[in-house]
Amino acid sequence: MPVLDYPSSAAEERLLRIERRRPGADPELESRVSEILSAVRREGDAALVGFTRRFDAPEFREEQLLVSEREVQAAYDRVDRSFFDTLERARAHIEAFHRWQLRSSWFMTRDDGTFLGQILRPVASAGLYIPGGKGGETPLISTVLMTAVPARVAGVSDIAMVTPPRRDGTVNPYLLVTAKEVGVRRIHRIGSAWAVAALAFGTPSVRPVDVIVGPGNIYVTLAKKLVSGEVGIDLLAGPSEILVLADETASPEHVAADLLSQAEHDPLASAVLVTTDPSLARAAAVGLERRLGELPRRDVIREALNRYGAIFRVQNLEQAVGLANRLAPEHLEIQVRDPWACLGKIHNAGAVFIGTHTPEPIGDYFAGPNHVLPTAGTARFASALSVDHFVKKTSIVAYSQEAFARDAEAVMQLARLEGLDAHAASIRARMEADQR
Ligand SMILES: NC(=O)c1ccc[n+]([C@@H]2O[C@H](COP(=O)([O-])OP(=O)(O)OC[C@H]3O[C@@H](n4cnc5c(N)ncnc54)[C@H](O)[C@@H]3O)[C@@H](O)[C@H]2O)c1
Ligand SMILES: N[C@H](CO)Cc1c[nH]c[nH+]1
Numbered sequence: 001m002p003v004l005d006y007p008s009s010a011a012e013e014r015l016l017r018i019e020r021r022r023p024g025a026d027p028e029l030e031s032r033v034s035e036i037l038s039a040v041r042r043e044g045d046a047a048l049v050g051f052t053r054r055f056d057a058p059e060f061r062e063e064q065l066l067v068s069e070r071e072v073q074a075a076y077d078r079v080d081r082s083f084f085d086t087l088e089r090a091r092a093h094i095e096a097f098h099r100w101q102l103r104s105s106w107f108m109t110r111d112d113g114t115f116l117g118q119i120l121r122p123v124a125s126a127g128l129y130i131p132g133g134k135g136g137e138t139p140l141i142s143t144v145l146m147t148a149v150p151a152r153v154a155g156v157s158d159i160a161m162v163t164p165p166r167r168d169g170t171v172n173p174y175l176l177v178t179a180k181e182v183g184v185r186r187i188h189r190i191g192s193a194w195a196v197a198a199l200a201f202g203t204p205s206v207r208p209v210d211v212i213v214g215p216g217n218i219y220v221t222l223a224k225k226l227v228s229g230e231v232g233i234d235l236l237a238g239p240s241e242i243l244v245l246a247d248e249t250a251s252p253e254h255v256a257a258d259l260l261s262q263a264e265h266d267p268l269a270s271a272v273l274v275t276t277d278p279s280l281a282r283a284a285a286v287g288l289e290r291r292l293g294e295l296p297r298r299d300v301i302r303e304a305l306n307r308y309g310a311i312f313r314v315q316n317l318e319q320a321v322g323l324a325n326r327l328a329p330e331h332l333e334i335q336v337r338d339p340w341a342c343l344g345k346i347h348n349a350g351a352v353f354i355g356t357h358t359p360e361p362i363g364d365y366f367a368g369p370n371h372v373l374p375t376a377g378t379a380r381f382a383s384a385l386s387v388d389h390f391v392k393k394t395s396i397v398a399y400s401q402e403a404f405a406r407d408a409e410a411v412m413q414l415a416r417l418e419g420l421d422a423h424a425a426s427i428r429a430r431m432e433a434d435q436r
């Protein structure tokens, strides 16, 4: 992982490389994903089976697309009893946090009798994308909680889930049990872009949904980007990222461990340290190398760090904050003497983790805020998955005769300026009727 002084041309080059790590930055990849979507639209289940055989489970059959209730029940016998307690504690934290996001329908009146408002309703159905990891072997069980709990809090009644199967066609029992416990109605064993396509367009085995949420690798993220508009999506939650902002008070060992925690997600993940302390930079680099060798996913990590990792040595905290705002990371850890003084200057970050006892994984699993977060610079404008992503708002307008009489001429003026005579006529018809 390069250690670079900032500002410098080498640092700038690395920053540009990290910034270009955007979904859509590779048109060839986007067109491959687009072909997958078209195949699912054209061939339905046959395409799902074909892609799953090619990428995930070579012996996959059509009957396996939907996980049976029997398989879900059998999964209960295969999970550790202590898991239920862990699951419940995490669920309770996540639910409590998301309950604060619930908003109500609202109405206002004016003295002239006008009645206005918004009716908030949950979407009828949601599809959760749950990443499966390489060969379905490292499924993100916690993501079932992070996606299903806000959907339930919003009031969505029909929740489906997709996740890639393992090579033998099975799905991890912990994933099945978690889905059942949080009220997922249908589980489909499909992953990647074809799973997103199935949820968006529907196939004989997969019902289309109103909103698709959840994180995934670059194929999943591009597929969500391409189907959005036809179906609702939450946000582009692609390969994970972490930026640690540290000064001489931080522990280099903690910093190294936290950087590795996100680099292990994907060869396209990004891990960046920005520090005012040159000796911390050196010690963290050494710690990274040593810890990396001990981790089972070291190959994934090495690739991620080579591609999108960096340690930037900056001259002061202002420069450090500037870099954080420029990269707009998914996760930002602030490990400096006075983190609270820094916090107000952070404008772009999916989630901020403050202080020694708040390593990023606390947020991944347990604290309560959502771990489905904007990546690749999209934290400039996007936010964590929330209850709002499952809610739609319908505006309500009711005018009284008095209010209408007051506003009619002004409305007709605007309509005429736009050359829209039929609009003006609709107003005039009421005016004439009222005058009779
Ligand atoms: N931003 C967030 O909020 C957030 C949260 C959790 C996880 N993540 C990210 O989600 C991702 C999870 O990735 P994962 O691999 O564990 O699971 P995944 O389910 O997203 O990806 C695996 C699927 O992709 C398919 N695939 C592999 N190569 C392919 C190819 N060439 N073409 C088409 N499909 C292909 C696999 O066959 C499998 O079906 C990681 O990038 C992780 O960093 C992001
Ligand atoms: N760090 C991921 C979001 O980028 C979420 C996660 C789930 N499990 C572990 N981590």
Ligand SMILES: [Zn+2]
Residues within 6 Å of the ligand: 240, 261, 262, 265, 361, 364
């Ligand atoms: Zn994580």
